[in-house]
Amino acid sequence: MVKFKKISTKLIVLAIVVALVPVVISSGSSLSTLQNNMNSQMHETLVSDTNLIESMLNDEVASLNSLSKYPTKTSGMVNSIQDKDINGVKTRLIQLTEGSDVAYVAVTDKNGNFIASNTNDNLDASGIVNKLKNSGKDSGILKLSSTFMNGFPKYKIEGVSEGIGLASISEISDDGQVIGYLLMVRILNNNVELVDKIKSITGNEVTIFMDDIRISTSILKDGARFVGTKSSGDVYAETRAGNAYDGEANINNEDYVTIYEPLYDLDGKYIGMLFVGTPKSALTGLMNQLMIQTLIVSLLGLLISIGLAFFISKSISKPMALLKDGAEKFSKGDYSHRVEVNTHDETHDLAESFNEMADNVVKLNKTLDMDKAKLAELLEEVSSVMHGVAEGDLTGRMSNADDEKSLEYVINAGIxxxxxxxxxxxxxxxxxxxxxxxxxxxxxxxxxxxxxxxxxxxxxxxxxxxxxxxxxxxxxxxxxxxxxxxxxxxxxxxxxxxxxxxxxxxxxxxxxxxxxxxxxxxxxxxxxxxxxxxxxxxxxxxxxxxxxxxxxxxxxxxxxxxxxxxxxxxxxxxxxxxxxxxxxxxxxxxxxxxxxxxxxxxxxxxxxxxxxxxxxxxxxxxxxxxxxxxxxxxxxxxxxxxxxxxxxxxxxxxxxxxxxxxxxxxxxxxxxxxxxxxxxxxxxxxxxxxxxxxxxxxxxxxxxxxxxxxxxxxxxxxxxxxxxxxxxx
Structure with missing residues (x-):
């Protein structure tokens, strides 16, 4: 253990420690509080972004529903259906999809039987129409079958046969009588416009999952979308159970702070997940920058504390040196020496006490010289009385025993x-x-x-x-x-x-x-x-x-x-x-x-x-x-x-x-x-x-x-x- 002999050194070390400990504690506490606040703020941001995704998906569904209602009110569409002009209906459906991201448009009769669609092979999607009708809803999110997805190579993902889409139906009426339905489907597989739009608003990465497979994401790997890959089993199990997953996840060999929310179809059935995350490296870099700034501030505070410590130690060590010199002279017999300190603090009081002590010691020495003779007489009388006690004579007494505090009185009382x-x-x-x-x-x-x-x-x-x-x-x-x-x-x-x-x-x-x-x-x-x-x-x-x-x-x-x-x-x-x-x-x-x-x-x-x-x-x-x-x-x-x-x-x-x-x-x-x-x-x-x-x-x-x-x-x-x-x- 290091020992310091000079009080000035001890004061400097103490001042440094006293200055350093609060700086370290406050820095650590500030960094911990800041990190907790950042984590809390990041969590709130991710939750808000997840709500934004759900809101935007609902807006997309509502937009698709509004878009599907317009063609149903045109006389050309009604007449083509009444006249059973399938080519006319097909032409109108193709025109509806031009310049939009609607992948599929079809018309069925009032019983849900297929009439025509915008695809060349007239892909029959009457099952989607009937599902929407049976659910009592005219729009929503649903899972698309592999048969349906085979008709859209643009949206195919390697190793993935099914898909997720936004669907909407609208009644086609003539004089208040329903004569058919118009179906519109927007496929989310490989639909990068939606996830990129959300990323541009939130600044965070966005992914849409079908079950545990990524079908649309803003995350890139080697310049390509990171689709067709799977999430971790723990994440999938948690969301499959109906719970949100809130924590860290490693994606494409990079750690992310994430939230995964379950995704349900219009019947309330689990079909996938919504992901929002931000790279953990961004938070780590920010924390490192804050730590450096905190360290610089701490060092500046430490240097200032050391300077103040030198000043304070000198103001304390100098009077202490005078007191030390006075004590050494007094110990060598120089009872006339006195210490002069004018700091007007505790050291000044200590010097005054030292001088008073010197005066008392001089007086005590004079008193001791006077009491030596009396002490010799007292000891001789005590020896005589105690010798009698040793012989069994308890009748002997000390003289001059009137004072209760005197030795004579105490000896007599003992006998x-x-x-x-x-x-x-x-x-x-x-x-x-x-x-x-x-x-x-x-x-x-x-x-x-x-x-x-x-x-x-x-x-x-x-x-x-x-x-x-x-x-x-x-x-x-x-x-x-x-x-x-x-x-x-x-x-x-x-x-x-x-x-x-x-x-x-x-x-x-x-x-x-x-x-x-x-x-x-x-x-x-x-x-x-x-x-x-x-x-x-x-x-x-x-x-x-x-x-x-x-x-x-x-x-x-x-x-x-x-x-x-x-x-x-x-x-x-x-x-x-x-x-x-x-x-x-x-x-x-x-x-x-x-x-x-x-x-x-x-x-x-x-x-x-x-x-x-x-x-x-x-x-x-x-x-x-x-x-x-x-x-x-x-x-x-x-x-x-x-x-x-x-x-x-x-x-x-x-x-x-x-x-x-x-x-x-x-x-x-x-x-x-x-x-x-x-x-x-x-x-x-x-x-x-x-x-x-x-x-x-x-x-x-x-x-x-x-x-x-x-x-x-x-x-x-x-x-x-x-x-x-x-x-x-």
């Missing part, structure tokens, strides 16, 4: 404090001796108590062991009782199950009896109805009997009439023969009717007899049915009593089941408690044995304490004898 300390020590030793004797007495009592505890612990251990054996026997009995309770609980469960089955069967029997009662009731009702019907039949048969009686009377009267007719026919002679035959037939018919009526009466009498018998049987059957109903009621009552008995039995068995379950649980609890008690008993036995061992250890400790107490007594006696030799009063 007095020592005497008081020895007195207190004697008293404490006496107290200690008494306490030690008490401890010995207590230790003897504790030893006796320990022996008693040991004997009691031994007895407890023996009792606990016996209790553990008895508890084990009780545990075995409880296990057997627990098993019996569990078996009883199982049998109770089986009995409950059987009672449940009996209850179900009795319930079924009750239902069957109730059904039988209902059936018997129905039979009773049928018999009653049958009796009523038979009684009604008897009444009707009586009515038939009355009718037959009437018919019999009519037959008798008819017979009388036939007899009278026969008499009258006999009187009439030949004229009444025919009437006589009729009268004879009527008489025969009356007789047959009368005979039939008699047969009917006999039959009715028989029926009436059978009806009477049937009524009696019905009454008898009804009485028997009533008896059957009574018997079934008695059976039903018996079943109900059986059911009630089963219910009571079930309840009783359930109580037995619950009681057996509780007994089982209680037995298990008792078994666990017995086992726990057995464990506790074993632990108690072990604890008693440990207590016995502990009391033995306690006896040993008490013995050791007794030995220590004896030694303490001996030490106290020796200390007391030593303290006795001090004379205090």
């Amino acid at each position: 007095i404090s020592t005497g008081e300390l020895i007195t207190e020590l004697k008293e404490e030793i006496t107290i200690l001796d008494n306490e030690v004797h008490k401890i010995r007495k207590e230790l003897e009592d504790a030893k006796e108590t320990s022996e008693q505890v040991s004997e009691a612990a031994s007895q407890v251990a023996t009792a606990s062991s016996d209790q553990s054996i008895k508890l084990q026997d009780a545990t075995d009995q409880l296990e057997l009782t627990s098993q019996i309770a569990k078996d009883l609980y199982g049998n109770a469960e089986d009995t409950v199950q059987l009672n449940t089955e009996i209850e179900d069967n009795s319930q079924l029997g009750v239902k069957k009896v109730e059904n039988a009662v209902v059936t018997m009731q129905k039979i009773t009702n049928v018999i009653d109805n049958l009796g009523k019907s038979i009684e009604e039949l008897g009444e009707e048969s009586k009515k038939i009997n009355e009718v037959t009686t009437l018919i019999k009377d009519i037959a008798e009267q008819t017979g009388l009439l036939a007899l009278n007719a026969s008499i009258e026919a006999a009187r009439a002679g030949e004229a009444g023969k025919g009437f006589a035959v009729v009268a004879s037939e009527i008489k025969s018919l009356a007789e047959e009717i009368q005979k039939s009526v008699e047969d009917i009466n006999k039959t009715i009498v028989g029926i009436n007899g059978k009806v009477t018998t049937t009524i009696k049987l019905g009454t008898t059957g009804r009485e028997e049915v009533d008896k059957g109903v009574i018997a079934i009621d008695e059976v039903n009552n018996a079943f109900m009593q059986i059911k009630e008995s089963v219910n009571r039995a079930t309840a009783a068995v359930n109580n037995i089941k619950e009681d057996s379950k509780k007994a089982s649980v209680s037995t298990d609890d008792a078994l666990r408690n017995a086992q726990d008690i057995a464990s506790i008993s074993e632990e108690f036995t072990a604890t008693a044995e440990e207590v016995t061992a502990s009391t033995e250890e306690l006896d040993r400790v008490i013995s050791e304490i007794e030995q220590i107490a004896k030694k303490v007594v001996e030490v106290a006696e020796r200390v007391e004898k030593s303290a006795e030799r001090f004379k205090i009063e």
